[in-house]
Amino acid sequence: MKKVELFFEQLLWKSRFLVLIAVIASLIGSLVLFLVGTLDIFKVALKVFYYYLGRGSQDIHEFIVTDIIVAIDIYLVAVVLLIFGAGVYRLFISPIDKSEESGAAHPFNIQTFDELKDKIVRVVVLAVIIEFFRAVVDIQFSTPLDAIYLALSVLALAASVYLMNMSHDKAPGKKNLNP
16 A cells, blocks of 8 residues: 555656646747737837838827837736746746845745735736726726726725735735834
């Protein structure tokens, strides 16, 4: 019976390498999104260049801010995938030596699932805020009530960021610098 137990324990231990599928897929997805975001920025830059040469058919002021915000959103999702891949690798396979040398504050130095979740949630919340900003750029106010709704939305976002930072500052292992 001990041999069977030993066999299953070895099998379970080696099964941790299955996470490499998620790690590799996350890194590929991150690379793809970094490329897409960069190409989108180059496309905007090219349109701006043509606009100022007098060859552009569309006014750049109609799309430039929105297109750049979309590219930033794409970059943030790429960062989420990168942090996820590195975090899962570190938790299941091995610490990443170079990030260990960089210190505990490096985004790849993830010690627990809660820490991985916290880092991913922070980037996702930032992406949501940027998406909200993009929507606000395109908004057309038809009534004064629309402006009030916008103000309440901004207040709710600010409160959520404040509460998220408060909970992060009070997390176990964090030193509070305020006396």
